[in-house]
Amino acid sequence: MTLPAVPVPTPHPTRWRASARGLRPSAKVLPSHARAHNRSVVLGLLFHEGPVSRADLARATGLTRVTVSEIVADLLTDGLVAELGLRPEGRVGKPAMMVGLRSAEHHVVAVDLQRLPAARIAVLDLSGAIVSESTTDFTGLRGEDAVTALDGLCREVMAAAGQRVVGVGIGTPGIVDETGGVVESSRLGWTGLPLGQRLSASLGVGVHVANDADTAALAEFTYGEASSSGFMTVVVGQGVGAGLVLDGRLVRGHRLAAGEIGHLTVDPKGEPCECGRRGCLETIVAPTYLARTLEGRSPARRRTALRDAGRRLGAVLAPIVAALDLEEVILTGPGELLDGPLLEAARETVDATCLPSDAGAPQVRMAELGANGVLQGAAALVLFGEFGFS
Numbered sequence: 001m002t003l004p005a006v007p008v009p010t011p012h013p014t015r016w017r018a019s020a021r022g023l024r025p026s027a028k029v030l031p032s033h034a035r036a037h038n039r040s041v042v043l044g045l046l047f048h049e050g051p052v053s054r055a056d057l058a059r060a061t062g063l064t065r066v067t068v069s070e071i072v073a074d075l076l077t078d079g080l081v082a083e084l085g086l087r088p089e090g091r092v093g094k095p096a097m098m099v100g101l102r103s104a105e106h107h108v109v110a111v112d113l114q115r116l117p118a119a120r121i122a123v124l125d126l127s128g129a130i131v132s133e134s135t136t137d138f139t140g141l142r143g144e145d146a147v148t149a150l151d152g153l154c155r156e157v158m159a160a161a162g163q164r165v166v167g168v169g170i171g172t173p174g175i176v177d178e179t180g181g182v183v184e185s186s187r188l189g190w191t192g193l194p195l196g197q198r199l200s201a202s203l204g205v206g207v208h209v210a211n212d213a214d215t216a217a218l219a220e221f222t223y224g225e226a227s228s229s230g231f232m233t234v235v236v237g238q239g240v241g242a243g244l245v246l247d248g249r250l251v252r253g254h255r256l257a258a259g260e261i262g263h264l265t266v267d268p269k270g271e272p273c274e275c276g277r278r279g280c281l282e283t284i285v286a287p288t289y290l291a292r293t294l295e296g297r298s299p300a301r302r303r304t305a306l307r308d309a310g311r312r313l314g315a316v317l318a319p320i321v322a323a324l325d326l327e328e329v330i331l332t333g334p335g336e337l338l339d340g341p342l343l344e345a346a347r348e349t350v351d352a353t354c355l356p357s358d359a360g361a362p363q364v365r366m367a368e369l370g371a372n373g374v375l376q377g378a379a380a381l382v383l384f385g386e387f388g389f390s
Contacts, residue, residue, distance in 0.1 A: 035071075038063055040388030042071050043080070043101070047126070047389060051084050051100030072099055079164075080106070080387075103127040107163045109154055110378035113172040114212040114237050116187050117141075121153055123161050124379045128223040130372065131162070142189030151202050158203065167206040167386045168199065169378030171215035173239070175256050180209035183256060187238075208381040213259055214250060215377030216332055216367070217243025222380040222390045224368040227327035232259070232320065233367065234313075235374075236333030240282045246324060261320075262286070266312050284312050285342075287334050303341045310342035314349025314364075321362050322354050332367035339366050 041061050046052065052060075058068045075081040082102050086095040103126035112120040117140075122133035134157075141149050150170075158165050172195075174185025180196020182188075199207040210218070217233035220226035226233070226245070233243045242259035244251040251258045262282040263275050270279025271289065283289045290309060294302050317329055329350070331338050347364035354362060369376055384390040 036388065038067060039071050039074070042068065043075070043387050044389030046081065046099070046101045047103075047383070051098040053087065053096035053098055055096060057099075075099075101126060104129075105163050107131065107161045107165050108379040108382045109157050109161065109165055109168045110375045110382075111150065111154065111168070111170040111172075112212070112374040112378065113138075113170065113188070114235070114374050116173070116238070119150075119153070120375060121157055122375045123157060123165075124376065125163075126166075126379075126383065128219075128376045128379055130375065132160075133375070146188045146190070147193070147195070147198065151199060154199065154203055154207075158205070165205055167208060167382035168203060169215070169381035169385075170195070170199075170207065170209045171212040171374040171378045171381075172209060173212055173241075175260075176209055176211045176214075177256055178252065180207065182209065206382070206386050208378075208385040210377075210381055211241070211243070211259075212237075212374050213241035214243040214252075215381060216369075216373040217245050217330075217377065218250065218380040218384075218390060219369050219373045219375075219377035220330055220332075220367055221245050222383065223376050226330060230324060230326045231328045231330060232317075232324075232326055233330045233332060233373075234261070234317070236285055236287065236331065236338060238286065238288070240285050244324070261316055264316055266316060281313065281316055284309050287337055290337055306337070306341035307345040310345025311349050313342070314346035314353070317346065317364070318350045318353035321350055326362055328363035328365065330365060330367050332370070332373050335366065335370070 038061070042057055045057060045060055054065065054068050054072055057063070057072070058065045061068070072081065076083070080102060081099050084098045084100050087098050106126050108124050108126070110122050110124055117138045119136045119138045120133060121136065123131040125131060136153055138146065138149060154168055172182065172185060173187050174190065175183040177183055179194070182190040182193040182195050184191050196207045196209045213233065213235040216235050217231070220231070220233055221228070228248055230246045235241050235243070240262035242261050244259050263273065263277065263280045265277060265279050266281050266284060267279030271283040272278050273280040273283050293305050297305060320326070321329060331343060343364065343366065350364050351361045367373055380390050
């Protein structure tokens with residue numbers, strides 16, 4: 001049988017080494033885990049670079065051709081990759097067989113609890129494309145009632161998915177540990193809840209849970225073009241939070257509260273905040289507060305108010321950018337409020353405050369993924385949790 005040729009360009013080895021990205025493990029890779037680690041590396045390269053040959057994989061990863069062939073054979077058996085045909089070669093020799101991820105044939109269920117009481121749930125393929133989505137009203141649901149509703153919602157969507165569901169990802173407000181346990185989420189009335197473990201046991205697939213701002217950062221890292229050296233994603237929604245990635249690692253902090261910038265006091269005489277203090281960053285930048293500030297103002301005064309909010313946001317961001325030497329800050333939230341005078345003023349404030357560098361000023365920009373960031377970040381949680389790459 002003659003296999004068809006696939007017109008896939010030969011990847012440049014140097015570009016491969018530069019673009020091989022993904023969350024790095026927080027612990028050393030032990031010899032006993034080497035095979036799983038190598039499998040993850042191969043999957044990550046196929047995910048980011050597209051169909052390639054076994055020889056290309058060996059060159060890019062530094063693994064032997066025998067090792068790569070064994071890994072690809074296992075992935076073929078598991079149905080995660082497929083042989084896509086021969087690549088026409090411009091040189092003498094046998095044409096290479098191309099292999100690629102079967103992204104569209106595996107689904108992830110993703111849940112976004114960022115905008116409660118509206119809970120978004122979607123089915124995505126491995127490439128991050130949304131296949132279907134819906135919104136459910138969680139008004140009044142807290143504690144065990146919220147867990148039960150979430151379980152039923154995931155079960156219903158999994159049953160309707162058209163392909164194999166490899167896992168469930170959930171982005172939730174609150175403090176979440178590395179096991180997917182919710183340490184505290186005031187909006188949902190959860191404290192010390194092993195949410196990931198409970199739903200995994202109930203649904204029969206891996207369930208991976210993280211803070212909503214962290215999932216938004218993972219989305220920009222996995223499906224966007226966020227810097228692999230260091231960036232912060234600032235999520236402006238019902239509140240204000242941030243997710244941090246440094247040198248390919250998600251930063252959680254010793255209290256699991258890294259990025260909780262919404263309740264930093266920026267104006268001690270400002271508006272009362274729901275936390276009980278006054279003048280928190282949330283009271284200046286969060287949409288509910290900001291919309292109230294802008295109500296009834298002329299276009300000129302609206303611009304002035306937005307620039308003032310942007311300067312205050314920039315003043316909070318600048319010390320973080322300087323201390324961590326971040327390459328960029330990415331804002332995600334309602335574009336009609338953030339993308340314009342507010343963003344411009346935040347960028348100007350960071351530029352004016354941070355030490356000038358020959359490498360250029362840190363970027364402050366809007367997110368590429370917009371409103372779908374938390375959903376796609378929840379999918380990225382599953383990629384990392386189930387397959388070891390992102």
